[in-house]
Amino acid sequence: MNNAITTTQAGVAETNRSRIMQHLYHNGISSRAQIAKALGLTPAAITKITAQLIEAHIIEETGDFGGAKNRRSIGLTLDTTRFHVIGVKFARSLVQIGVFDLAGNQSSLTTLPYVSNNTIGTTIATVHDTIEQLLHEDPTIKAIGMAVPGPYLRKNGHTAVVSSMQGWRNINFIDEFADSFTVPVFIEQDARAGVLANSLFDQDSKTSNTSLAYYLVGEGVGLGVIEDGRIINGALGTATEIGHVSIDVNGKPCDCGNIGCLERYCSTPAIHQMLIDDGTIVKDAASMSHTEACRALFALARNGNKAALAMIRTIGTYVGYGCLIIFNAFNPQTIVIGDIVSEAGQPLLDQIKTTVKQRAIPEIYESTTIRLTSMPTDAAVLGAAAVAISYFLDHPSEFFNLK
Amino acid sequence: MNNAITTTQAGVAETNRSRIMQHLYHNGISSRAQIAKALGLTPAAITKITAQLIEAHIIEETGDFGGAKNRRSIGLTLDTTRFHVIGVKFARSLVQIGVFDLAGNQSSLTTLPYVSNNTIGTTIATVHDTIEQLLHEDPTIKAIGMAVPGPYLRKNGHTAVVSSMQGWRNINFIDEFADSFTVPVFIEQDARAGVLANSLFDQDSKTSNTSLAYYLVGEGVGLGVIEDGRIINGALGTATEIGHVSIDVNGKPCDCGNIGCLERYCSTPAIHQMLIDDGTIVKDAASMSHTEACRALFALARNGNKAALAMIRTIGTYVGYGCLIIFNAFNPQTIVIGDIVSEAGQPLLDQIKTTVKQRAIPEIYESTTIRLTSMPTDAAVLGAAAVAISYFLDHPSEFFNLK
Structure with missing residues (x-):
């Protein structure tokens, strides 16, 4: 080998x-x-x-x-302020464009209007215009990183499934962006961008950045894994798609074709549905966005609402089942849990660890760190920038005349 | 990176x-x-x-x-007949020791007496004696490879769980063997040894040996993955343990502490239990070993027994659920299914593909080859030899004075 x-x-x-x-x-x-x-x-x-x-x-x-x-x-x-990159985060309904230096310091952030299935085309056009403008204003920008929901087919440019918002499947990110600008564009699945951001910018992760998993629990559920210093991609670039690993082969059907996908139990749309079904904890949940409903739940739990805390324990149990899959499939030294659901905080983490301890092989439980991200959730766009920064640091000759 | x-x-x-x-x-x-x-x-x-x-x-x-x-x-x-290696396969009840040249040609094979929890100590002593004797007889032996059931903690030398035969947990393979002989010893989880054997010796796998999964379905269920040309090990060496990924978080409890582990549904002990519970297909199943009972089932299916074929479809469905985990977790180009259960042949493979097609993301289904191993099941000990051969080819200076 x-x-x-x-x-x-x-x-x-x-x-x-x-x-x-x-x-x-x-x-x-x-x-x-x-x-x-x-x-x-x-x-x-x-x-x-x-x-x-x-x-x-x-x-x-x-x-x-x-x-x-x-x-x-x-x-x-290496003066990290001398070169800039653009990071573009495509979530389902949220698109953000940020400019960062090589140390991850943000010099600007643009949040595009809320995206629906019908406005994806307009959004793409706005992304083009915004990037053109940023490149015009800042000649130190050397590269663009984009983070897209997985499973992302890296070679053909499509995301294969975007649960609850299939319109994104029609976008070929490579055709749309790869050769559009004066600087190169690098496109990566969002959780993989997240693991890069953690290995570059998170002080707590840096020490274990040869064996690190970033477990994204948000509008989707995703995973990025650095194994022995390298990202696991898979043949088509769709590896580490933990959100579509089934936790119950007789469970809830998923848009991806599989049954019982983890994503169906602990993503923000799943939690939102739990709240709507419950009808009492967050009474006006039905009129909220997924993120708003989740944040309302987390706020109640922080104020000691027992029903809210019980629901967070249910969510933590499912997130914990995901950690068990990560243990057995990837055995990383550290699992960092990030994105919106991680905002539930300590009660969530406690339940995750309780679930994992009950079911894991003790030697693996004892030697694996599970923690919530210490990077702000809104810094998700930083993951996109991290894709560009990693490429810049790994392949200098593609950016400079070196011989 | x-x-x-x-x-x-x-x-x-x-x-x-x-x-x-x-x-x-x-x-x-x-x-x-x-x-x-x-x-x-x-x-x-x-x-x-x-x-x-x-x-x-x-x-x-x-x-x-x-x-x-x-x-x-x-x-x-490179004259592959000039150097020999020893391969030792530790299954639960079966221990085999073979001598091979670098091309995988077997010059001798010793099968030790059937092992039970009470005779593990005797078996270990016999392994020592047999290897000493072989080294004495053949000075061209350069290395010893051992394949042990996973999850194997590579650094500490223990297997963390051996479902249905926990006595093996008491053996520290490193303490027991690493410095015992005049040639170096390399110890690896069995399915990882299997993927090495496939990448070295299987003509069909060689072409895809940078993205290859060997899915061992036998007395245990294991997985070895070559991703981008390298084996995935994990921090402790216990990665790719698909046998202990749960397919039903409310399902059957497993010796490892988890609930609903894949291994509980399609390993030979699980199939054996199905046959005992059924009581009609293989009437004397209770008096057989796991392997004998499975082979009796497969023989009936080959002769057209409808109940036997139906049970093989059930098994194939579960093996297929495992392929879906492999798709989403590792996205290899090729999945080779090996060990005893693969002897069920075409009806098994057909059902696996049917299950996978129903539930997989179409792009991944279409681009992934799933096939049964073309290496004989009894060649499992060859996987152990492959561990030694790979090390020999990767690290020549550890075997010769090169400067």
Whole structure:
């Protein structure tokens, strides 16, 4: 099982450029000697590659700074404010476009009008116009990342299913956007964008970012997994679609064709339906959006409403069943639960852990961290930006003339 | 997301040695020019590395053979009969020890007496003695591979659960075997060994061996997945444990602590219980072993027994539910179904495909090959050998003095 790509000479050079950029990105100012030691590269290789990166204005020298044994040495830095990316998050009814620097700091955010099945075309046109305008205003934008609901067929450009809003299936994201702009566009399934954002920007996740799962529980239920330092994609790009794994083969039918999909039990539309069926906890649930209804439930629970807390325990049980699937299928070191449902907070997390503890293999339960995201929910668009930033850091020669 | 390991100079050298060995292993006699072209390496690099491999007697020159444009050139070959490995397959009640050459040709096979919970200690002692004897007789044996039931905790050496035979949990395979012999020992979960065997030896799988799942349906239910050319292991080595993914969160309890595990519905113990409960199809099922009872059922079905065929359709439906989990979790290009249950043959496969077609996302159904293994079931021990062979081909410097 070899990773064949990195062993050609051009491949090794690009990998080492990328590793130096990533080292500076994650560790801040470093001397050449520190980089050489951290990456196992020779001083000669470091000198050559850093010269190239400095000439291309990707990294730069700082003044002297304290090196090993108090010797002064010249620092190198990757100025994360120098380059910008655009992140576009396509949820079912919510489309947001943000501009970020490489450290994930947001310089602008545009939220498009609420999308329905009938207005998808208009929305797409607005996305084009907004991006054109942003590129015109900010020449430091190097790339665009887009996050779309899964299962996303990465090679053909379509999402295969968008439960409760099938109109998105008609959009071919590749045809629509890939060659539309002066900078490259990278399109990824939303939960996979989320795991990239966690590995890049979340201080708590960074330490375990070679074995990390981001479990998105929102309008859909999705999963992104970094296994041994690499994203799991699958042959068509539709792997890690936990939302369509069945938890009950005789259960509720799903738009995807399967029966009993996890998504049918703990996504915001599922919770919204629970609230409508219940009729008492959130009395006007039927007139709310999915997100509004869920947030009303979570607010009641925070105020100690017992019926609301009981419903959160039901939801936590289902989210916990999903964690058990993740344990057995992917065995990551850390599961980060994010998106709207994670706003239910501690009572949700407690129930998830209770459910998982009851049913998991003890050794796996004890060694796996399950926690709620520490990134704000509205930062979901940051996941889209993370797709572009990851690509930028991984493939510098596609953005600069490096030889 | 970089693969950090291969970019040190020693790492690149080892990777390139391994790639040349693998090229010769998979493609047979090749000239230096052919290898250089196939692997994107410079002629100088090829000359240096092949000289080293020839000096270590890993590869050798053949006489002239036809090169490009009818020019004669010297061939290189990796003689797969020169080195042997031992494969040890630990199933629940069946332990087999085989000696194989690098191409998977078996030169001997020892089947140990039927194992029960009480005789596991004796069995372990016999494994030691048998291996010692084989190593004494055959100095070309370079490594030992062992395949054990999952979930196998690779770092600590224990299997976490062995449904229906918990005595195996007390064995620490690493403590027991890792440093016991004059050659190195590599221990792997059985289905992962199976996917390696398929990628090395199965002509039909070789073409898709960068995206391949081996779905073991036997005394246990397991899965090994090669994603983008690499095995998915998980943080503790317990990933891809599909047998303990629940298909019904309110279903049958499992020894692992979970409820409704797939393994409870289509493993040979589950089928055996179905036959005992039925009482009519295989009348003396209660007095048979799991495997015997299953084979009696399959024989009846082959002879057209309608009740037997109906039960195979039930089994195929459950195996199909497992394929749906594999689709959504891993999205491999090919799923190969192996071990005892695959002996049910075409009626089983037909039902699996029917079930999957009804419930899968059409694009994934259409692009995924599902087939029964073309390797004989008794070749399961070959999977253990494949673990050793893969390691040998991936890490030559651990077996030879190469510098």
